[in-house]
Amino acid sequence: MLIPKYTITNKILKNIGTIEAAREVVENAPLVPLYEKQFQTDAITRTIYHGTHIEGNELSLEQTRKVMEGFEVTAHERDIQEVINYRNVAKFLDELLEQKRDYDLQMLLDIHKKTVEKIVDPEKAGVLRKSHVVIKEENTGKIILAPPPYAEVPYLIDDFFEWFNSPSAKEIHPVLRAGIAHYILVSIHPFVEGNGRTTRAFANLVLLKEGYNIKRFFALEEHFDNDLGAYYEAFAKVDEQSPNIQDRDLTYWLEYFTSVVAIELTKIKEKVRKISVDSHLKGKIGEQVALTERQMKLVEYLSGQGSAGMIELKKVLPMVSEDTILRDLRQLLQKGIIKKQGSTKASRYVLNSK
Numbered sequence: 240m241l242i243p244k245y246t247i248t249n250k251i252l253k254n255i256g257t258i259e260a261a262r263e264v265v266e267n268a269p270l271v272p273l274y275e276k277q278f279q280t281d282a283i284t285r286t287i288y289h290g291t292h293i294e295g296n297e298l299s300l301e302q303t304r305k306v307m308e309g310f311e312v313t314a315h316e317r318d319i320q321e322v323i324n325y326r327n328v329a330k331f332l333d334e335l336l337e338q339k340r341d342y343d344l345q346m347l348l349d350i351h352k353k354t355v356e357k358i359v360d361p362e363k364a365g366v367l368r369k370s371h372v373v374i375k376e377e378n379t380g381k382i383i384l385a386p387p388p389y390a391e392v393p394y395l396i397d398d399f400f401e402w403f404n405s406p407s408a409k410e411i412h413p414v415l416r417a418g419i420a421h422y423i424l425v426s427i428h429p430f431v432e433g434n435g436r437t438t439r440a441f442a443n444l445v446l447l448k449e450g451y452n453i454k455r456f457f458a459l460e461e462h463f464d465n466d467l468g469a470y471y472e473a474f475a476k477v478d479e480q481s482p483n484i485q486d487r488d489l490t491y492w493l494e495y496f497t498s499v500v501a502i503e504l505t506k507i508k509e510k511v512r513k514i515s516v517d518s519h520l521k522g523k524i525g526e527q528v529a530l531t532e533r534q535m536k537l538v539e540y541l542s543g544q545g546s547a548g549m550i551e552l553k554k555v556l557p558m559v560s561e562d563t564i565l566r567d568l569r570q571l572l573q574k575g576i577i578k579k580q581g582s583t584k585a586s587r588y589v590l591n592s593k
Contacts, residue, residue: 240405241398243419245489251415254497258414258451261504265453268511278456278511283307286443287325289464290436296321320357328353328440336448341404344396347429350440355433367392368431383471384478386428395427395484413449417442418496419489425474426484439463456507462499469495512539533559534567538576538590546580546589 288303298319302312306322331353335346352365367389374384387395402408403420411419421442428434439460446452463470473495480487533556540555541547547555552564568588571577578591 240402241395241423241485242402243423243489244487245415245419245493248490248494250494251490251497254494254501255412255414257501258497258504261501261508262451262453264508265456265504265511275454278454278507282456282458283326283329285458285461287322287329289458289460290439291318291321291325293460293464293467293470294321294435298322317358324354324356324358325436325440327356328436332440332444332447335444341400342445343400343404346444347396347424347437347441350444351430351433351437354436354440355430359432363431367396367429370431372428372431374428383475384426384428385482386426387484392427392429396429399423399427413446413451414497414500415493416449417445417451418493420445421496422474422477422489422492423484426478426487453504453507456511457500457503459499459503462503512542531567533563534571537564537567537571541577541588541590546587548585548587552588 284300284304284307287307288298288300291298291303296318298306298312298314302314303322305312306319307326312319328350331350340346348365348367355364369389371389372386373382374386375382399420403416408416421438424438424441425434430437443459447455473492476491477487477489536555537552540552544551549561549564552568553559553561556564568577568579571588572579575591577588580587580589
């Protein structure tokens with residue numbers, strides 16, 4: 240059985256902690272349905288744009304958006320088809336989420352088939368490769384990845400899924416499971432073409448299926464694409480340890496992968512928190528919300544924490560005097576944005592939900 244080796248380092252633990260904190264905020268934020276739909280549409284567009292751009296697709300973000308909406312775009316036919324395919328893959332992941340079944344080879348083959356439809360020969364779509372492949376550096380011709388011989392691919396894939404569906408593997412944190420799947424499948428390189436897109440889609444499926452859909456707001460591909468050097472280096476650091484996948488230690492890759500998830504979810508958390516506050520304020524006092532930067536920080540903190548006393552609020556504005564904070568709080572009370580609970584020094588402030 241192919242059992243991945245890795246160590247849970249302090250860096251991984253810190254990243255998982257950040258991920259859990261962001262997840263809590265995003266999933267409990269009082270967003271109106273309109274904002275949720277906008278966030279989801281934006282995330283899937285960024286996923287498809289960056290997911291194909293990593294592989295050399297030349298469409299711009301705006302062109303990608305138009306293709307997804309069914310508008311005609313003047314561009315290379317292959318680039319357009321790649322975007323259409325990845326959109327279909329995203330829809331297919333929704334279908335897979337509804338199926339109560341373990342992960343298996345057929346699932347991976349189906350994702351690949353939709354990924355490369357009309358791009359590779361039909362007999363190679365959704366079919367494990369039957370030839371040797373090497374990945375070379377474009378400028379130097381240097382071999383940067385030598386995947387296993389094609390004869391080993393079916394056995395490695397079977398071994399991986401046997402382990403991945405085992406009780407012990409299912410106890411692993413979903414973000415780590417997604418990261419492990421990402422690395423192992425890229426390393427096996429099961430297909431002649433479309434391995435990266437297929438693998439990233441499968442890793443996203445793991446997150447979605449195992450409780451980390453985060454309202455479908457995230458696009459990890461954007462981070463990978465914006466720093467491809469770090470993405471490929473994280474693979475290379477592990478690849479260079481041994482020609483055999485079974486002998487490699489995935490710790491470095493998992494530190495990288497969890498950091499990407501943590502960074503992306505933190506961005507979403509801040510965006511969601513800001514929108515939640517803005518929505519609340521507009522509902523309270525109309526479209527024009529005139530708050531100082533200090534007051535906005537106080538309201539954002541209360542939105543995220545639920546309530547706070549003066550001790551906590553002084554930490555939000557550490558360079559500001561208590562008198563100034565009290566003056567800001569009085570103005571927020573007068574505008575009906577917050578409420579005060581209690582009348583002593585231990586009183587707490589909360590957002591006014593009425």
